[in-house]
Amino acid sequence: MRAALRVEARKLARSPVGLVGTLALVLGTVLLLAGTSAALVAGNAEVAAKLGPAATLGWSGLLLAAAQVTAAGGLLGSGVVLAWIFGREFTDGTLAALFALPVRPARTALAKLTVHAGWVVAVHLLLAPAVLGLGLVLGHGPPTADTWAGLGRQLVLGVLTGIAAAPVAWVTTLGRSLLAGTGCAIGLVVAGQVGALTGVPGWVPFAAPVLWATGHDVTVAQLGLTAVLAAACAAATSTTWARLQLDR
Numbered sequence: 738m739r740a741a742l743r744v745e746a747r748k749l750a751r752s753p754v755g756l757v758g759t760l761a762l763v764l765g766t767v768l769l770l771a772g773t774s775a776a777l778v779a780g781n782a783e784v785a786a787k788l789g790p791a792a793t794l795g796w797s798g799l800l801l802a803a804a805q806v807t808a809a810g811g812l813l814g815s816g817v818v819l820a821w822i823f824g825r826e827f828t829d830g831t832l833a834a835l836f837a838l839p840v841r842p843a844r845t846a847l848a849k850l851t852v853h854a855g856w857v858v859a860v861h862l863l864l865a866p867a868v869l870g871l872g873l874v875l876g877h878g879p880p881t882a883d884t885w886a887g888l889g890r891q892l893v894l895g896v897l898t899g900i901a902a903a904p905v906a907w908v909t910t911l912g913r914s915l916l917a918g919t920g921c922a923i924g925l926v927v928a929g930q931v932g933a934l935t936g937v938p939g940w941v942p943f944a945a946p947v948l949w950a951t952g953h954d955v956t957v958a959q960l961g962l963t964a965v966l967a968a969a970c971a972a973a974t975s976t977t978w979a980r981l982q983l984d985r
């Protein structure tokens with residue numbers, strides 16, 4: 738298992754997909770937040786209307802906007818990277834080589850999921866201080882206790898959003914296609930947006946984390962459903978890999 742983890746981590750580290758995904762989620766989020774803040778300073782009413790409660794110049798508005806961006810962008814970005822981690826074996830024709838290794842395919846799948854989870858944590862460990870730095874540059878003043886709590890929620894939101902992309906791994910495996918996984922990632926974003934409009938948004942795994950991070954009434958059980966979904970999809974993916982056949 739350790740060997741599989743090292744190999745999968747090396748693949749992602751040397752891949753342009755990993756680099757681009759990291760830059761998109763960290764640098765892209767910071768630039769987007771900086772742009773919206775500049776628009777608010779300029780008095781852009783259209784941007785203010787789109788931001789809603791986040792249309793305030795200060796730590797609260799910045800953190801609300803960061804949560805909104807992470808909810809959609811984080812899920813899509815994490816899903817695309819996860820689709821590549823699994824899909825490349827089918828599109829590049831390297832699946833046969835994996836079967837020749839002493840590591841069982843099911844363990845290889847778990848190694849891929851573990852590396853992806855580690856990447857998600859690393860990305861959001863970078864994003865949280867980047868948001869903090871942006872707030873200081875924008876002149877929001879020293880962070881208060883509420884600010885630190887909001888940054889903590891931002892970190893948890895990012896991790897939960899990232900692992901919520903787990904269905905992508907299973908769909909990519911079933912479809913044996915990078916495009917299938919990417920399509921699934923887009924579908925999850927849509928599901929999260931639509932789920933937030935339902936009468937029970939807290940029970941929608943793709944919507945609960947951002948609702949919690951933005952101060953809505955979300956229970957521990959509802960947040961836990963996101964982790965349960967990720968675990969179930971990880972188990973399904975591992976089982977599917979255990980039954981993979983080269984001639985299909």
